[in-house]
Amino acid sequence: MSQASSPAPRPTVALFVTCLVDLFRPSVGFATAQLLEQAGYSVDVPEAQTCCGQPAYNSGDRAHAKQIAKQVIATFREYAHVVVPSGSCAGTITAHYPDLLRDEPDWAQAARDLADRTWELTRFLVEVAQVDLPTVDHKTTTTYHDSCSGLRELGIRSQPRQLLGRVNGLQLREMADTDVCCGFGGTFCVKYPDISERLVSNKVDNIAATGADMVVAGDLGCLFNIAGRLHRLEKPVRAYHVAEILAGTARSEPAIGEGDRS
Amino acid sequence: MESRAHLFKPAAREALHNPDLQQALTRVQAGFVGKRRTLVNKFPDFEGLRDRGQAMKDHTLAHLDYYLEQFEAKVHEAGGHVHWAETAEDAQRIVADICRQADARMVTKGKTMAGEEVGINEALDAAGLETVETDLGEYIIQLAKEPPSHIIAPAIHKTRQQICDLFDEHHHQGTFKEKLREVPDLVNEARGILRGKFLNADVGITGANCLVAETGSMFLVTNEGNGDLTHSLPRVHVAIAGIEKLVPTLDDASTLIRLLARSATGQEMTAYTTMVTGPRRGDDTDGPEEFHIVLLDHGRTNMMSGRFREMLRCIRCGACMNHCPVYASIGGHAYGWVYPGPMGSVLTPIFVGLDKTKDLPNACTLNGRCQSVCPVRIPLPDLLRDLREAQFDQHLTPGTTRHGLAVWAWFARRPRVYNALSRLGIGLLGRLGRRRGRFRRLPLAGAWTAGRDFPAPQRTTFQAAWRQHLSRRQTHE
Structure with a gap:
């Protein structure tokens, strides 16, 4: 199932880059596009995308x-995969x-249709693309944080670990309570900053206890x-999005929150 | 019970800085979570059992009128009395009347969250009765004059030292001062004191873990046996239960009991699982002369229509709070009413009022761990989000949030403007933060930067960088 043995042209994939990646860490978008292209897809980034609307949805602002x-x-109506x-x-x-739009049957149907075509990156690579990506070397000890929505809404747990397992030199050390929320929670972290701080302190303690020099996750909010x-x-632990590790771009890009001279 | 849920924020802050509470709370995650996981993995098909539990509760709720009447008839057949309490006041009055008619002076009580809900202790106090809590946790917080902080472990917020101090003060007039005693020693001491109370009580009040329609029975599960001494030794037994506690058959009760102990304490079964059907019969050697069951509505029928009916499936196991990182950080008292944690954050706004509980639906990261362990699959995060929506619709959401969302949504719906402006803003922020890579302080981000640095953005937005990348690629081609 390697790239070389499957020359059949693959459909164009739309990249929904997310507002956080767009604003704060384009390198994750580029790493994602690179991975998709290496898997044989051409990548479109529709210009009309901004945000998925989760801040409004989770604040009870259903209309917006x-x-x-x-x-x-x-x-994203025209794309085979998003x-x-x-x-x-x-x-x-x-x-x-689909639930948000349940009162408008046509839109609910369109929402279900989009839901069927929408994939989180690591799951797409493992379950849809199914190709051996080019080998990446990255000598590091890493721990992986399971983001809550990915883990519990989409069942993403083995996919990123499977992909990280193919990075040469990367040693994965699981932390305690990897499935417990880091305290980000969208607007929660600024509405209840002291509770959020406690949660992220627990998370950071668990990360530090592994002795890993890097923490990786699939969501920029948590990261x-x-x-x-x-x-x-x-704490001397660097944070990267999983796409940056898999694409091999993490070695040349400063980690999250690190500057040219940090 | 009077709600203090409007004080959530200051109470949570205080809880985060209370070292005794923080020490006590470590036990929640350490004990309950691991034990539950072990047993769930051991059970052949726990997911199937959860499905059965959910389906059984949904069926019962859909036909609740039928099963309630069946239950009432069966209790009568067994020689018991059924009382219908629409409000908290009704429940208080009914229980006080039963005690008065029994000429009672002392009442022993097993743990009952429905009783907490309607303030049964206050009613018994007002009626001049001596009331003794017999669940060890409840007994401890009765001495401390505090409400429960967890629905199955009411004194989980107390450290062993605090319990020693309480026993010292109330049992020994301060002679043990500051001595840290062993747990069995404390348990034996409480047992010794409670034994006398069990034997002298005129009325025993308990909750019920489920009510069986086909037999008119109630189930009581405990680990201390206090429930059995409370219901069987006094002349009169009064049980208080919400109307949602009903299940159709004994088979269904068995599904529920299997789910309950595993989800709650991580036990296959609690130490004592008792089925009570009516008062003592002619040839029985023990048991009360009278059996009363108070069926409590207190807002439950209002939940029957609409989405919150799902919350009526709740079997009060506490798994949601045991797995809630917010509960683990602040404990139960900060939630301000009878029910804490995720299930409480749904129930309290419904029972107490959305306007008096503004924080509860919001003080949650929507991480979904509660839903993933709920034995009857209540979609707690969705219900909390629905409450947020109700707050938004009733203009209870703060103006700053509403306006902020409106402005943000205006831009988010105009990608060209959004992209142009975000490129400008991010360009500036990126230049300011490029060398260090993060900000220790940032205007308008004080809540974030109080405990965290704010990572600086990279040079420009992805949208802008991608367009550049595409045009470079085209030139090369």
């Missing part, structure tokens, strides 16, 4: 959430859009929260 959901559905480097945003589209706390506590 619906408007944005419809925009996303319309934007790939998202985030379990949280992919979860919003697949697990929540920003974790990296921000790691830096505040001056």
Whole structure:
């Protein structure tokens, strides 16, 4: 099933890059596009995408959430696959859009249709693309944080680990309570900052206890929260999105929250 | 019980800085979570059992009127009395009247969350009765004059030292001062004191873990046996139960009991599982002369229509709070009413009022761990989100949030404007943070930067960088 043995042209994949990656870490978007191209797909990035609407949806602002959901559905209507480097945003589209639009049957149908075509990145690579990606070397000890939405709404747990297992030199050390929330929770982290701080402190303690020098996850929200706390506590653990590790771009890109001279 | 849920934020802050509470709370995650996981993995098809539990409760709720009447008839047949309490006041009055008619002076009580809900202790106090809690945890917090902080482990917020101090003060007039005693020693001491109370009580009040329609029976599960001494020794037994506790058959009760102990304490069965059907019969050697069951509505029928009916499946196991990272950080008291944690954050706004419980639906990261362990698959995060929606619709959401969302949504729906503006803003922020890679402080982000650095964005937005990348690629081709 290697790339060389499957020359059949593959459909164009739409990359839904997510607002956080768009604004704060384009390197994750590029790594994702690179992985998809290496898997034989051509990648489109529709310009009309902004956000999946989760902030409105989770704040109870159903009207705005619906408007944005419809925009996303319309934007990605033509693509065979929509790939998202985030379990949280992919979860919003697949697990929540159909319910959000349940009162408008045509839109609900369109939402179910989009849900069927939408994939979180690591799951897409393992379950749909099914190709051996080019070998990547990255000598590091890493621990993996399971983001809640990806884990519980989409069942993503083995896929990123399977892919990381093929990175030469990368040793995975599981942390305690890897399935427990890091305390990000979207707007939760600024509405209840002290509770959020406790949760992320627990997470950072568990990360540090593994002795790993890197923490990897599939969601930029969790990673920003974790990296921000790691830096505040001056813990020497670098944070990367899983796409950056798999694409091999993490070796040349400063980790999350690290600058040219940090 | 008076709600203090409107004080959630200050209470949570205080809890986070209370070292005794924090020490006590480590036990929740350490004990319950691991034990439950072990037993669930050991059970051949726990997911199937959860499906059966959910289907059984949904069926019962859909035909609740039928099963309630069947239950009432069967209790009568067995010689018991059924009382219908629509409100908390009704329940208080009914129980006080039963005690008065029994000429009672002392009442022993097993743990009952429905009793907490309607303030049964206050009613008994007002009626001039001596009331003794017989569940060890409840006994401890009765001494401390505190409400329960967990629905199955009411004194989980107390450290062993605090319990020693309480026993010292109430049992020994301070002679043991500051001595840390062993758990069996404390248990034996409480047992010794409670034994006298069991024997002298006129009325025993308990909750019920489920009510069986086909037999008119109730189930009581405990690990201390206190429930059995409470219901069987006094002359009169009064049980208080929400109307959602009903199950159709004994088979269904067995499904529920198997789910309950595993989900709650990580036990295959609790130490004592008792089925009570009516009062003592002619040839019985023990048991009460009178059996009363108070069926409590207290807002439950209002939940029957609409989405919150799913919450009526709840079997009060506490698994959701045991697996909730927010509960593990702040404990149960911060939630401000009878039911804490995820199930409480759904129930309290419904029972107490959305306007008096504004924080509860929001103080959750929607991480879904509660739903993943709920034995009857209640979609707790979805229900919390529905409450947020109700808050938004009733203009209970803060103005800053509403306006912030409106402004953000305006941009999010205009990709060209959004992309142009975000490129400008991110370009600036990226330049400011490029060398260090993060900000220790940032205007308008004080809540974030209080405990975390804010990672600086990279040079520009992905959208802008991708367009550049495409045009470079085209030039090369």
